[in-house]
Amino acid sequence: MQAVFTKIALFFRLFKQALLGSEENFTEGSINRAIFLLSIPMIVEMGMESIFAVVDIFFVSLLNNSNAVAVVGYTESVLSILYSLAMGLSMGATAIIARRTGEKDSKGASIAAVQAIYIALGIAFVISTLGIFYYKEILKLMGASDELLSTSSSYALWMFAGNYTVTLLFLINAIFRGAGNAAIAMRALLIANTLNMILDPIFIFGWGPIPAMGVEGAAVATNIGRGIGIVFQLYYLLNGLSIIKIDLKKLGLRWDIIANVVKVSGGSILQFIIGSASWIFLMTLMSRFGDNAVAGYTIAIRIFIFTLLPSWGLANAAATLVGQNLGAQQPERAETSVWRAAYYNAFFMALVMVVFLVASPAIVGIFTSQEEVLFYGVQALRYVSLGYIFYGYGMVVIQGLNGAGDTYTPTILNIIGFWIFQIPFAYWVAIQLGWGARGVFVSIALAESLMAIAGIIIFRRGRWKSMKV
Numbered sequence: 001m002q003a004v005f006t007k008i009a010l011f012f013r014l015f016k017q018a019l020l021g022s023e024e025n026f027t028e029g030s031i032n033r034a035i036f037l038l039s040i041p042m043i044v045e046m047g048m049e050s051i052f053a054v055v056d057i058f059f060v061s062l063l064n065n066s067n068a069v070a071v072v073g074y075t076e077s078v079l080s081i082l083y084s085l086a087m088g089l090s091m092g093a094t095a096i097i098a099r100r101t102g103e104k105d106s107k108g109a110s111i112a113a114v115q116a117i118y119i120a121l122g123i124a125f126v127i128s129t130l131g132i133f134y135y136k137e138i139l140k141l142m143g144a145s146d147e148l149l150s151t152s153s154s155y156a157l158w159m160f161a162g163n164y165t166v167t168l169l170f171l172i173n174a175i176f177r178g179a180g181n182a183a184i185a186m187r188a189l190l191i192a193n194t195l196n197m198i199l200d201p202i203f204i205f206g207w208g209p210i211p212a213m214g215v216e217g218a219a220v221a222t223n224i225g226r227g228i229g230i231v232f233q234l235y236y237l238l239n240g241l242s243i244i245k246i247d248l249k250k251l252g253l254r255w256d257i258i259a260n261v262v263k264v265s266g267g268s269i270l271q272f273i274i275g276s277a278s279w280i281f282l283m284t285l286m287s288r289f290g291d292n293a294v295a296g297y298t299i300a301i302r303i304f305i306f307t308l309l310p311s312w313g314l315a316n317a318a319a320t321l322v323g324q325n326l327g328a329q330q331p332e333r334a335e336t337s338v339w340r341a342a343y344y345n346a347f348f349m350a351l352v353m354v355v356f357l358v359a360s361p362a363i364v365g366i367f368t369s370q371e372e373v374l375f376y377g378v379q380a381l382r383y384v385s386l387g388y389i390f391y392g393y394g395m396v397v398i399q400g401l402n403g404a405g406d407t408y409t410p411t412i413l414n415i416i417g418f419w420i421f422q423i424p425f426a427y428w429v430a431i432q433l434g435w436g437a438r439g440v441f442v443s444i445a446l447a448e449s450l451m452a453i454a455g456i457i458i459f460r461r462g463r464w465k466s467m468k469v
Helices: 002-020 031-061 066-102 106-142 146-152 154-161 163-178 182-205 215-238 255-289 291-327 331-365 371-403 408-432 437-461
Strands: none
Touching: 002 031, 002 182, 031 066, 031 163, 031 182, 031 215, 031 291, 031 331, 066 106, 066 146, 066 154, 066 163, 066 215, 066 255, 066 291, 066 371, 106 146, 106 154, 106 163, 106 255, 154 163, 154 215, 163 182, 163 215, 163 291, 182 215, 182 291, 255 291, 255 371, 255 408, 255 437, 291 331, 291 371, 291 437, 331 371, 371 408, 371 437, 408 437
16 A cells, blocks of 8 residues: 555656656656656647637637637638648757757757747748738638628638737747757646636627627637747746747857758648648538538537647657657667657547547537537547547657658658548548538548558658658
């Protein structure tokens, strides 16, 4: 009995240490301990990001307006391109900074971080400019109805214009993860998410001198919350409270380092864009079945995000461990870290799959009482979750490749999986065979499972161990 209490006490000590955070040397000692200390704050961080999505759709759904829910879905589908750029750049930054950290080169890591921030600002500027001038045209291209454009399109304007917040939040958190201090990233999202939960109902429904803004208020609240989170991140970077330190006297452009960041990030950006573009196509395909189908699909996507982003926490922990251990010339330790993290993630995703298969009507019912919207949301949860076990394992090994700097192999996988298989298959099954929305959901589960299996096979070959970044 004493041994049991000792293990429980050790668990809570490690849990507390993980949440408090510290930049440790993860190239030696227990691998399980390293995965735990890195993944716990990353899981909480990703959970906070997923709560962002769920909170927004929850309050918007209270408007009882399918157009309001649908515009969130259309906008998020377009912004998925931005998220792809931000996440791809973040993966490149994590790989480079983790490698420099493993090499004990904190100065090189800091310089790379600053140059990555410059790239992020440039990307956000382009997206913002296009979105401000063409947001209605973009929504119409996605299949939005004229009624939606006249009543709810302002949500898209605010989200496009304020995309700086999500881009920088993603990137700077990746910088902290690469340095091995995921707790700072977790706290930034905790602050941003808490503010979003407080501000969402205030701006959507009005309070005191603040008028009710409807679905537009959700976008305003999200941008304010994320903006405050960025201020928190910059406080750490500018005040020397991390391995990564921004020196205001040394903010010049380093084109050689920018080129290296772009080179390493290029594959990650492409793989996320390819995946996101396929989601845009699927959303366009869903629009053929009406705004209620889009609304149900949108709710399901937000629920998927709630479960998948915590899993990304484990996957990101594996990426950091790969980068740091390759920097320390320990490729076998890097590989072992990935296999263990993948096992834990697959187990978690299996539990989520069971929950979705059994309780999806109750889960989707939290967000809508509209019968047709509920039908499509439940159908999406049940069919897509059938691929969760494979996806849980595969997402970790793919992130392991990214963490090593081998970002182009997953890109090829995405081209084959999404554009050669998933999209033609979805169109054929949904339209030609007459399966409707169900065909789209089946194609997602099948494509993700096949891509995961291919990723596992490629990772076993071990070519990623010789990557240079």
